[in-house]
Amino acid sequence: MAASMLHIVFNPSAAASLRDALQQAGRDERVISLFDCLSFGPINPPDPEVRWKWVEEELGYSGWEKVVGEATSFWHEALSISNRRIAWLSRRSAQEYAGFLEWLWRLGEEPIEVVDLTDVVVAGSRNGSTKPHLAISLGLLPPHEILENDLLDRIEILTSALHAQYRELWGRLRAEDAPLRILSEGELVSAPLSFFDPLLLSCATLEWQKAARVIGGALLESSTASLLQIGDLVLLTCP
Structure with a gap:
């Protein structure tokens, strides 16, 4: 009996889009997502309990316990040998790139299949424009764009050279x-927790503003180079 198809993504929004696309295509294939974001916090090892404590102490966020259970379930299934596993990633998203690298690390030398959207250009509307644009992340693509651009058929075997490089x-x-991992010149690099402080200060004004407005401006600025660097949790709680 052939192994069932399991799609592995590293962004919850990506999971929702991919599930809808598969359903519309009439394909009975499962999708699982890593909710934890390994672009911040301890990763040696990325023990869920240790990361939970770090998020509480360093970011002052107390709602991370749900991620612990979800991460444990994700890793159990993502490493299962009973499924044919397809990993979706984009090296333009720090969250997706870091999650993918940890998954690859845990698999060891096993050959894997991937859909790499890093440099994929898709047709579809964005910001009122219908011009072709970079996919950037599966989480930014609506189901119809996944189908219309045949992304479900872009599966390829990761080369041994790339495998070793990753x-x-x-x-x-x-x-x-390090506390953070950010994208720099097309690669993931370590960074201090204060890395985004200058960005936040540049988005602040002398007049009073809601924190959400400053965070929103910082998120917009950090994504202008067709990159997804960081989420609002880290920006909101930066020292």
Whole structure:
């Protein structure tokens, strides 16, 4: 009996879009998502309990316990050998890239299949324009764009050279175990927790503003280079 197809994504929004696309295509295939964001916090190892404590102490956020249970379930299924596993990633998203690298690290030398959207250009409307644009992240694509651009058929086997390169990169990032991992010149690099402070200050004004407005401006500024660097949780709680 052939193994069932399991799509592995590293962004909850991506999971919702992909599930809808698969359903519309009449394909009975499962999708699982890592809710934890490994672009911040300890990753050597990325133990859910340790990360929970770090988020509470360093970011002052007390709602992380739900992620612990979800991460445990995700890793159990994502590493299962009973499924044919397809990993979706974009090296333009720090969250997706970091999650993918940890998954690859845990698999060891096993050959894997991926859909890499890093440099994929799709046709579809965005910001009122119908011009072709970079996919950037599966989480930014509505189901119809996934189908109309045949993204379900872009599965490829990761080359041994890239496999080794990715494992070397994540091994280095694990050893550094920095508070943040950000995208720089097309690669994931370590950064201090204060990295986004200048960005936040540039979005603030002398007049009183709601924190949400400053955070929103920072998120917009950080995504102008067709990159998804960070989420609002880290920006909201930056020291």
